[in-house]
Amino acid sequence: METLRNKPVAKRLRNRYRLVVMNDDTFEEVITFKLTRLSVYILMSTIFVVLVGLTIALISFTNLRFLIPGYGKQSSLQELRQLKMRTDSLEKAMGQQQQYLQNLQNVLQGTTPTTVPLDTSLLKNLPPTEEITD
Numbered sequence: 001m002e003t004l005r006n007k008p009v010a011k012r013l014r015n016r017y018r019l020v021v022m023n024d025d026t027f028e029e030v031i032t033f034k035l036t037r038l039s040v041y042i043l044m045s046t047i048f049v050v051l052v053g054l055t056i057a058l059i060s061f062t063n064l065r066f067l068i069p070g071y072g073k074q075s076s077l078q079e080l081r082q083l084k085m086r087t088d089s090l091e092k093a094m095g096q097q098q099q100y101l102q103n104l105q106n107v108l109q110g111t112t113p114t115t116v117p118l119d120t121s122l123l124k125n126l127p128p129t130e131e132i133t134d
Contacts, residue, residue, distance in 0.1 A: 013041075014037075017037075
């Protein structure tokens with residue numbers, strides 16, 4: 001008689017086993033299953049695939065998808081970019097306004113710096129003037 005280890009894999013997968021559920025007090029058989037290793041593998045694989053499919057469907061067709069980082073609607077990402085640009089421009093405008101108010105306060109108090117560089121950038125862009133001779 002062949003031992004279980006010497007049998008080919010295909011034959012071992014098709015060996016029949018019996019699973020019996022019994023009442024512990026009366027030893028009465030409640031239910032009996034006739035199984036093979038192959039049927040158990042197929043059952044477990046099917047359950048795994050169904051659970052993965054249900055999880056993917058649950059996430060993609062409900063609002064749970066918004067809890068995943070980086071997953072969302074394209075319009076909401078576009079709105080986020082616009083809000084970020086608007087916030088940056090408001091921060092820049094607020095900084096310029098604070099600088100203007102500080103300079104105005106310094107002028108009113110008479111605490112202007114003694115060496116103020118003159119702005120000559122506009123003079124460099126002017127065309128050269130011609131002198132009129134009589």
